[in-house]
Amino acid sequence: MKIAIPVDDKSILTSVCMSFGRTPYFLIYDTESKESVFLDNSAVASQGGAGIKAAQTIVDNKVSVLLTPRCGQNAAEVLKAANIEIYKTMNDCIKDNINAFIEGKLTMLKEIHAGFHNHGAK
Amino acid sequence: MVLSNKKIAVLSGKGGTGKTLVSVNLAASAKDAVYIDCDVEEPNGHLFLKPKDIESEPISIKIPSVDKSLCDGCRKCVDFCKFNALAYIYNRLIVFEEVCHSCGGCALFCPKNALSEKEKTIGEVQKGVSENVSVITGILNTGEASGTPIIKKLMNEASTLKEPTFIDCPPGSACIVMDSIKDADYCVLVAEPTLFGVHNLNMVYELVKLFNKPHGVILNKCLESENPAEKFCIEKGIKILGKIPFDNQLGILNSNAKVAVRENEEYKDIFSTLLQKITKEVLV
Numbered sequence: 001m002k003i004a005i006p007v008d009d010k011s012i013l014t015s016v017c018m019s020f021g022r023t024p025y026f027l028i029y030d031t032e033s034k035e036s037v038f039l040d041n042s043a044v045a046s047q048g049g050a051g052i053k054a055a056q057t058i059v060d061n062k063v064s065v066l067l068t069p070r071c072g073q074n075a076a077e078v079l080k081a082a083n084i085e086i087y088k089t090m091n092d093c094i095k096d097n098i099n100a101f102i103e104g105k106l107t108m109l110k111e112i113h114a115g116f117h118n119h120g121a122k
Numbered sequence: 123m124v125l126s127n128k129k130i131a132v133l134s135g136k137g138g139t140g141k142t143l144v145s146v147n148l149a150a151s152a153k154d155a156v157y158i159d160c161d162v163e164e165p166n167g168h169l170f171l172k173p174k175d176i177e178s179e180p181i182s183i184k185i186p187s188v189d190k191s192l193c194d195g196c197r198k199c200v201d202f203c204k205f206n207a208l209a210y211i212y213n214r215l216i217v218f219e220e221v222c223h224s225c226g227g228c229a230l231f232c233p234k235n236a237l238s239e240k241e242k243t244i245g246e247v248q249k250g251v252s253e254n255v256s257v258i259t260g261i262l263n264t265g266e267a268s269g270t271p272i273i274k275k276l277m278n279e280a281s282t283l284k285e286p287t288f289i290d291c292p293p294g295s296a297c298i299v300m301d302s303i304k305d306a307d308y309c310v311l312v313a314e315p316t317l318f319g320v321h322n323l324n325m326v327y328e329l330v331k332l333f334n335k336p337h338g339v340i341l342n343k344c345l346e347s348e349n350p351a352e353k354f355c356i357e358k359g360i361k362i363l364g365k366i367p368f369d370n371q372l373g374i375l376n377s378n379a380k381v382a383v384r385e386n387e388e389y390k391d392i393f394s395t396l397l398q399k400i401t402k403e404v405l406v
Contacts, residue, residue: 049206049221056200056209074218081211 003029003101004063005094006054010038015092020068020075021051028061029098051075051115058084067097067106072115125152125286128404131306133329135322137164137293140312140342140366143376145290146170147383148310148400149255151393156287157252158276160302162245162260162269167290169379173250173257180246181260181272183224184239188215192236199228199237220267245272247279253384256285273301281305295329303330308404309337310363313351315344320354327360337361338403340396343368361403364396 006023008014017023026039039061043053051071055078058066066079066086079086088109089097100106132145142159146167149157159165186199186208193215200208200215207222208215219242229237245262258279260272269292280287291302303309309330313323323339330337338361341352345368355362366372372389375382382389 043206046206047204048223049203049218052209052218052221053206056206056211059209059211074221077218078209078211078216081209081214081216 001031001065002061002063003031003065003067003098004058004061005029005067005089005097006041007038007094012036012094014094016067016069016089016094016097018069020066020071021046021054023054026054026057026061027094028063031102049074052078055079055082058082065101067101068109071109071112073112074115076112125401125404127284127286128307129280129287129289129305130308130310130400130404131289131291131303131335132310132312133291133295133299133303133326134312135294135319135325139293139314139319139322140340141290141293142167142170143366143372143382144310144312144340144342144396145288146381147389147393148397149288150253150381150383151390151397152254152286152288154254154285156256156258156280156283156285157290158280158287159257159259159290160273160276160298161290161292162262162272162298163292165259165261165290168248168250168257168259170381171252171255171257172379173248173252173255173259176248176250178246178248180243181275182241182243183271184226185219185222185224185242186217186226186228186237187240188217189236189238190214192234193232194234194236196233198231198233202227202231220265223268224271245269247272247275269298270301273298277301277305295325299326299329300333303333303335306335308400309335310400311337311339311360312342313339313355314342315347315349315351315368317350319351323351323354327358336403338363338400341365363399363403364392366392 005027006017006020007027008017028037043050051074055075059082069089086109087106132141149155159167207218244266248259250257260276262269292298313319340363344365383393
């Protein structure tokens with residue numbers, strides 16, 4: 001199973017990115033092979049609809065689960081259409097979150113926000 | 123001197139400065155006039171003018187619609203759309219209507235002709251009459267992304283008018299404000315007597331300079347004390363058209379949704395003087 005996480009840099013030691021749509025990179029972690037791959041998020045500088053494009057990337061990479069601090073409405077709609085489950089991250093540490101997910105300690109992300117739409121995230 | 127078919131745009135850097143007060147009262151002061159409310163997200167000129175015999179016309183935009191039986195999932199439309207309004211998930215094309223900018227490119231690029239354009243209503247234009255003033259109001263439905271198509275419709279209407287036209291612009295200096303002032307013959311900038319007011323005035327001042335529009339300032343909410351907005355105008359050499367005092371009477375008229383010049387002689391004088399000054403400036 002493949003897990004995706006928005007991350008600030010191309011390193012397992014980096015932190016979880018606060019934004020899903022505008023994250024610079026995605027970490028794709030394969031729970032079977034235990035391999036990590038970093039993907040560029042081509043949506044990072046989009047004029048609009050970054051969440052939609054970022055979600056399309058996640059879907060195209062055959063990911064089953066997304067771990068993220070938050071997720072906007074449009075992105076959630078794309079992920080839902082592809083049956084990708086969204087779990088809420090517990091802190092900024094990538095390893096903690098992967099381990100917690102595997103141990104079944106993460107909860108599903110229920111609060112889907114309306115999107116910041118160029119108004120910037122805090 | 124008569125203004126005839128001139129278009130006067132009223133703008134300010136933020137909401138609540140007095141654009142509606144100024145444009146409504148200038149229109150009411152003129153012999154025959156048109157008032158156009160371009161603040162489509164929150165049009166409130168009609169609350170004061172209370173137009174009668176209202177006719178409304180829905181305004182729609184074109185958004186893509188997919189014929190699933192024709193789409194083969196080539197994703198040319200998804201890759202083309204710079205606003206990411208399209209996603210292709212599990213053999214299904216999803217259209218995000220509120221993200222779409224109605225450029226029509228996706229339908230043009232589709233090699234299978236699977237995309238066509240359908241109409242989506244985003245708001246309306248209402249027309250009515252209030253004594254000597256024809257009132258045209260643009261209304262954008264809540265939740266819609268852009269009022270630009272409605273402003274364009276309003277400006278098309280304005281271009282055919284023979285009466286002097288007062289355009290109540292949206293607040294700020296964004297795209298829809300630019301669309302509202304593009305064809306204006308003159309811009310009236312409304313400013314508050316505070317440092318914050320100077321900042322907002324500067325925003326619209328930069329905008330009218332960029333568009334090379336003749337302009338002047340009306341200082342609103344004036345008190346006896348020092349007026350930073352007035353100081354700014356003097357320093358920059360911007361024409362001051364006049365001052366509207368900060369007083370209780372006007373506040374009460376405003377909060378009761380009355381047109382000040384129709385209720386009060388003092389305000390009738392203030393706005394006729396302002397109108398004369400603007401007329402002079404426009405016809406120079």
